[in-house]
Amino acid sequence: MTQSEISATFGEVISRIPAPVHCGIVPPHILEHLVAHAEDLAVREAAERSLALDALHREQRVLPPPAARALLPERSLTTPQRTVSDDHHTERLPGRTVRTEGAPPVADRTVDRAYDGLGATFDFYLAAYRRHSIDDRGLPLDATVHYGQKYDNAFWNGSRMIFGDGDGVLFNDFTVSVDVIGHELTHGVTQFSANLDYQGQSGALNESVSDVFGSLVKQYALGQTADRADWLIGAGLLAPQVQGIALRSMRAPGTAYDDPSLGTDPQPATMAGYVDSSGDNGGVHLNSGIPNHAFYLAATAIGGYAWERAGQIWYDVLTGGGIAASADFAEFAAATVAAAETRYGAGAEARAVREAWVQVGVITQN
Template sequence: MASHMCCVVPPYLLDALCECSDPELREMAASTLAFGQTIQDERHEFSQGGFTDTATDHHDDDTPGPAQGIVPDYLLESIGGSGEDPELQKADRAAADAEGLSEAGMVASQSGFFREVYDMEHSAADTQLPGKPRRAEGDGPHSDPAVNEVYDNALKVLLFYQKYFNLTSVDNNNMKIVSSVHYGSRVTNAWWHHNQMKYGDGIPGKLGHYTNALDVIGHEITHGVTQFHSQIKYNGESGALNEHISDVFGIMVKQIADNTTADKADWLLGETCFMPDIKGVGLRNMLHPGTAWTRAKVTVMEGDDVQPDHYSKIAGILKNDPDGVKRDHGGVHYFSGIPNRAFALSATRFGGFSYEKAGKIWWTAVTAKEGSNPPTYRIPSTCTFAQFADVTVEVAKELFPNSGADQVVRTAWNDVGVQVKAH
């Protein structure tokens, strides 16, 4: 099984911060970009194509996948200004108790999982991973808050997968969940890589705090789930779907922890990562892509955040920012907003909690196999948005027959410009 490296801060966000007026942010963004590129070069996994899938299937060998994080380069390149948004005061959101993810549930289920948290002490040398041990399964709290945040939030994500999708750890075989905090110096990102997670510290008061962002940890652990339960490649449209899948399950964990139904949720991913010194409400807005943060300099398309909310806008981004798309493995972070909106629209129209219908449909679509000798995934390795949409509509009809669920999903995809074939 090949390892996979995906980061929560996308390249376009980092690019954006490199052009901001804050010298500290510029330095941090530039160092994170350079660091990420170095990792990519070392892994020989950077795709040379545009918005087409030319990368090697990450199941083919043991070569680590691309070095992509949750904060986009384009945001890191040009976000500027200041101003405090009320949404940013929800810093303790990730610690909320909710049914199924309560402290009592955590204690009761603790023996079924294996977590270890290490401290890299600001080293970015992968040869030193995972770092110095700080807390292992069953240990009491550590003096370092970051250690405890990762330890507790990882369990909430594991409980989420166990309770709602009958999955025991990312491999469904009690795989140990290893996390390394304080990764690198002035690195503002979080990664899933080499079957473990790595967390940089960012800059206090500006951008960071990934260890206490439950949806970020859900996003990264889901990259592990995708690694073990899907063959989807990390490039172009299939790569954007890979990022989308992590966003979907990361946001579901957050909504459950908040006890928030789909229609009442804010659909913001990584909202606690943006602190008062940066204008923005989160890393991504899944319901309204392109509205999560403010750019000081608009370089790609109208608006602030550059994520498109409709398939028709892809061509303009490919034309106006080909280098950014290429660096982002064919737009895996840019274009994930399109399927994100389709999911959010489906979930809000279904009503109730997002995991109840939309989540079950997406989970089945991603993990289901068909045929025999050997069975194959319903989602191909080079899956396009249209192919993925087709499968979700098929699955909706199978899971919820004679309910109109398939039409809800079909309409959501049509609303973002992805046409679903007749079934």
């Protein structure tokens, strides 16, 4: 069976698995602010198109995961099976195949960055947690680049990664940040494991888990310890003239950008700033700053490579089968403390995890 036939077979099977309804790495509040406040007409129009496409892709729903998961055949477990396609600025997925597994680099840097980012994420999960691709059964990793006209987003649609080129004014090409690729593919990991409901606090946890492991993909690729990492999501995505450093900061939620076109980063770092919102599925991209900050605090307190102990604790909770799809912050926090104690005992790791949740106001100090 050829690589294209394998991808087509997996695509057919994956289409019967529930796709997450997240809207991509750029949250709607940023795009909505651009529509309302950007002075550049082309930027406003790009944001409007991006919002419309995001809404379209959020409409996917199908079978429950256990029934569909059993349909998936196993493939190579130790090497990625990547296919990158070029949509040539249309919206006709998957596009034309331009690079397959093992093929040499091409003349298009966007294609090669997507290929490398898929590989970096596969390598991270295999090396850190012995997970074989995002479904743990060797799922081929497919991507489409140059999607749409000046599309300001990147997302996992339930079966493939899709990258826009950005508007060229505020947003750069969405393949430039490996943590963005890790973030979106981790939505796939969540899809195949905890399947956290994408609304309210469980939805914020869904987003936060993707930020956590997206950051860890980058840290692993760079060989960084927790104290050397930037803890930014989407560094490099914002164009030079934008007053900001990234889409989100796990170290200091609410400080990633402050720009006339983008607005001011609204993420809270603690429960004192929790946002009750009817938009964005109950503020999933806003309140994710709280568990993001908890992980940052735990990881830096534990020290060393963040994927080894702090990341292992979060991974145990995400994939252990003990967390409900509707879990709130308090339930997830309790699960991480319990997971730390189970794996490492009631020592420094468990204390660091508990104290991190205390600092963000999810666990109250006894």
